[in-house]
Amino acid sequence: MALTKETQIGKIEVVGKHKFVQVRTDTVVIEDGEELSRKYHRHTLAPDANITNEHSEVQAVCNAVWTQDVKDAYETFKANQESL
Amino acid sequence: MSKLEVDKIDPQSGTDLELGSSGDTITIPTGVTLDASNATTTLPANVVTTDGTQTLTNKSIAATQLTGTITPSDNTVSLAKLTATGTKDATTFLRGDNTFAAAGLNGWSEDGANNNLLPASASAGIYLGVNSATAANLLDDYEEGSFTTTLNAGLTASINDFNYTKIGNFVILSGKLTVSTSDGSSTNVTMSLPFTSSGRNAVTVALVSGPNTGDIGLAAYSNSSSDISFYNVNDNANESNHRNSDVSGGDEYYFTFTYRSA
Numbered sequence: 274m275a276l277t278k279e280t281q282i283g284k285i286e287v288v289g290k291h292k293f294v295q296v297r298t299d300t301v302v303i304e305d306g307e308e309l310s311r312k313y314h315r316h317t318l319a320p321d322a323n324i325t326n327e328h329s330e331v332q333a334v335c336n337a338v339w340t341q342d343v344k345d346a347y348e349t350f351k352a353n354q355e356s357l
Numbered sequence: 358m359s360k361l362e363v364d365k366i367d368p369q370s371g372t373d374l375e376l377g378s379s380g381d382t383i384t385i386p387t388g389v390t391l392d393a394s395n396a397t398t399t400l401p402a403n404v405v406t407t408d409g410t411q412t413l414t415n416k417s418i419a420a421t422q423l424t425g426t427i428t429p430s431d432n433t434v435s436l437a438k439l440t441a442t443g444t445k446d447a448t449t450f451l452r453g454d455n456t457f458a459a460a461g462l463n464g465w466s467e468d469g470a471n472n473n474l475l476p477a478s479a480s481a482g483i484y485l486g487v488n489s490a491t492a493a494n495l496l497d498d499y500e501e502g503s504f505t506t507t508l509n510a511g512l513t514a515s516i517n518d519f520n521y522t523k524i525g526n527f528v529i530l531s532g533k534l535t536v537s538t539s540d541g542s543s544t545n546v547t548m549s550l551p552f553t554s555s556g557r558n559a560v561t562v563a564l565v566s567g568p569n570t571g572d573i574g575l576a577a578y579s580n581s582s583s584d585i586s587f588y589n590v591n592d593n594a595n596e597s598n599h600r601n602s603d604v605s606g607g608d609e610y611y612f613t614f615t616y617r618s619a
Contacts, residue, residue: 288552288553288583288619289553289583289619293553293583295551295552295553295583297500297502312502312503313500313501313502313503314502314503314504314505315502315503315504315521315551315552316504316505316506316507316549316551317507317549317550317551317552317553317583318507318583319507319549319583319584322507
């Protein structure tokens, strides 16, 4: 009876004009090849995020969609955020 | 028992010949061959009785002659005897058009012994409240899980523990945040979201408790992005942005708020 626990990148979603990257990490418990449970954990990455510690698949997506134009547009957006 | 030995019996007159009378039993013993292969034979209504086994060797019964019901002796018909097309297995059923097909709706299956409906497509859902496909009535997403938020620059957290439930495009997020350090700057406090919000007014309800500096509470709003920002809701004064300068190490925030995702 082999019981294993592993994490998988369940979803990588690119959303909106600022190309936010939504990452769902799945924690999966498997017994003898049969999946017993799957739990989700999410985090979101903005174009100015530090992705050094992200999974290589996440880094690849971020690097693909976060062009310099996207990063510049996001910086402009942040600077123009409405303040009271 | 008397014995009659003749080579042929013919009617005395006419063409009808009768053997015995009603109620009699005429026995043809074992080993005797009754050859009627060249004759025209009219059989009684019930040819095959439930007693014993009858074998029709090298004979066929025309379909037009099968007007009654044939019932096997064990009342079963094996799948091998069926000519139905399609795949016969534990997931299929025999339809009225003689085809084995998957049970239930096309593209949906059962989640094993759990009996949950499972669509083949991860983007499939259920239309509710309509009897024709209408996008606004399609419930096609549900997810629950935990979430770690990312704070704005200058803030760190010692406890960062959230849970979310997403129903359609509606997200309910709740959890606790304990600030570890703050640089005390004028940077607005922001929190990342598990799903990008649909717009600034996406946050419909925000229930927040946390530190205050003369304010009476906090209101959250979305920046049309993956972030949430906060207002200090002041007593008899204009609202103001909630900034790092409003926060100290050890401050605790308890959140329950909902918003519409993009």
